[in-house]
Amino acid sequence: MVTAKPERRYDLDWLKVITTLLVFFFHVSRVFDTEGWSVKNDYLLEREGSVYALVKSKQHTQPPLNHDLPPATMEALHSLPQHEQEVIQALTKSQDQILLAPSDIQNSLIYNTQPLQTVGVLAKVIQASSKNVRALLPDESKARNFAEGSQVTSQTLTSYLAAQPLPREEFLIVDGAALGSGEQGQAFLERATGSANRVLVIGRPVFFPIELFISFLNQWFMPLFFFISGAGTYFALNRRSASQYVRERFTRLFVPLLFGCLVVVPPQVYYELRSDPTYRSSYLQFYPSFFSHFTWAHLWFIIYLFVFSVIALPLFVYLKTPSGKKIVDWIADFCLLPGAIFLLGIPMGLIEAALRGKWGFGNYNLIDDWSDVCYYLAFFIVGYLLSMDPRFGKAVDQQWKMALGLAITLMIVMFTASFLGFVPPRGYSLSYMGFIFVHGVRAWLWIVGILGLARSRFNFKIPFLTYASEAAYPLYILHQSVIIAVAFYVVRWSVGAQGKFLAILTIALVVTIALYELFVRRTNFTRFLFGMKNL
Missing domain, CATH: 3.40.50.300 (P-loop containing nucleotide triphosphate hydrolases)
Structure with a gap:
């Protein structure tokens, strides 16, 4: 069967914008949850x-x-x-x-x-x-x-x-x-x-609604980021040769990563050190020591994406060949069967069962983080695959409501088990491997459900979308440092947790957009540093 040319849709653009905004909410929430972070409410x-x-x-x-x-x-x-x-x-x-x-x-x-x-x-x-x-x-x-x-x-x-x-x-x-x-x-x-x-x-202090919100987002929003990135990779590679694509990825990903690590991330480390009342160094005094505390912080997403873009390139090139297109044709036809598209979540579940017991969650160091590397790479590849043929979109349109229902059901069951203390300890017991396998499959069900919802409600274009879609990437690069700097001062206010949350969210969002407007989008040099196209 000859594959049809995919139509230009806008649902993924909306998902990129909405997910970027959710990242703001997520990282402001991190100030108030039970996990350690650079700045915490106390x-x-x-x-x-x-x-x-x-x-x-x-x-x-x-x-x-x-x-x-x-x-x-x-x-x-x-x-x-x-x-x-x-x-x-x-x-x-x-x-x-x-x-x-x-x-x-x-x-x-x-x-x-x-x-x-x-x-x-x-x-x-x-x-x-x-x-x-x-x-x-x-x-x-x-x-x-x-x-x-x-x-x-x-x-x-x-x-x-x-x-x-x-x-x-x-x-x-x-x-x-x-x-x-x-x-x-x-x-x-x-x-x-x-x-x-x-x-x-x-x-x-622990705020249960924020804990619940973070747990809800953690099920799907980073897998969705990598899925969207995989889809974007299809359109980027479709217009370029392999060598042109690698150069474009270097400019769009590695340059902002380097700039971000040198300029954007250090304030996060500085404010974390300042959480110790005995720390008295100014920022200029601190900066030379940054590399002894080096982290790429939230920019781990960019280095992972750059590596994925390079190592998956041979597969992507192969899928464009006649023999590769036959495989895509077969998978696309298969996914039209009732429930078949859900089976694409099995690799995610197997990766979780095989690797999460040893490497756990949230290392993000690239070298010794095989669970996250393989898990997110799977979503990246599937995002590319599903962009290759409109039959995948048709399968999503037909089955997204069932996927969303299954994802919500599994969420309720797994959250209840966690709340009651029934989650087995991390390792390679059959109970943990079964639990974490379902964790991976559930993430894929969320992706299918959210993608279908977006396809049915957000396939339209307005001027705001053009602006916000272009701004999403630099806003992601900037946002966490701004949130941490703002939160460092706001958590010392005596206004209650709700007031602090709203203040941090509002101030950080306004400051981040202002930085983007005033210092990023208006010159080709700064646009280059943030991986944007020239004016």
Whole structure:
């Protein structure tokens, strides 16, 4: 069968714009979730100066916690991940009466098995020095869960503060989310240390809607980015020879990556270092040391895309040959069968089952990140493939509603399992491999569902789309550094989490667009640095 020429559609342009905007929401949300990041919301930051002065002034008169630990405690300590061993050992050596570990033990204080195991080991270390341990939590339910999971005496912060007088000479492990504001946090620390207690604050306030939003996006939005990029690669290669295509990819991807790593990313590292109140260097003093803290941060997407564009080129060239077109014809006809297009998600599931157990999530270092490399490469290749023949679009149009329904069903089941603590630990058990296989297939179902929704609702062109589609790539390059810089100051405001979220989102979006308008799009030189076409 002779393949028809694909029509010019605008749904992928809209998806690119919408997904770029969602990235803004996603990275602003990262300021408020439980995972570690460059800048995090923390009630104590609202009183940073006075709280830090309090920490420095409160040195305990007793020696550090005993390191001559019983064998059972040592065995439990060594069973923890290396990072958590180091955190606990650092805490036990401190003379500070107030210890702050807001993002070190499991990134935050969340109520599932492994974080509570870590806290339980910490409690054993403390008890080995003949100290009573008490945990203070935001509410009764969390106090019960904490007591059961860590075997530590637990109660709410409110009930603890109601005691007159406060218990003396205890070691208090406090969930940072229990401190409702910077003012309340400072008042609690002053009162607790006044009773000769040592205080360890772990974690930060957790906002469940934001956690849910991030978990929802994490299912599909980076796979969608790579799928869209694969589709764009088809149209780029269709107009160029292989050598012209490689030169175009170098200009559009590698040049912005290099510029971004040298200019755009360093402020992120600088503000992360400034989160330590003792860090006093100016930005100019910091910059020469950037390469000792080097990261490509969110630009990992660009280097991965550049590598994918090069290593997949032989396959893409082959698919344009007569024998390659026969394969595309067969797959396109097959995908028209009911449910057949869903089977394209099987490779994603197999990649997850084979590689995720060893390499995990979110390394993004390219060299030792085979799970993400292979996973996202699969979406990139399928994005290219589905752009080659309009029959794939027809298959999506026919089956996207079922795909969306299946994706939502799997999301509910898997989110419920995670919430109830039924997700097996990462590794190569049959249960984990089965779970993560479904994780990969679910992502593909989301792509089919979202693509079909876009094809049915967003296949139109307006002047805004032309502007926004061109702006999406440079806005992506700029956005994270702006968000982190803005968030560094806004999280210190006493306006509540919702007010901070809206302020960071609004200010960062306005500043990023202003930078694009004033410094990127108006000259050919800056357009070149950001991978844009000349005026």
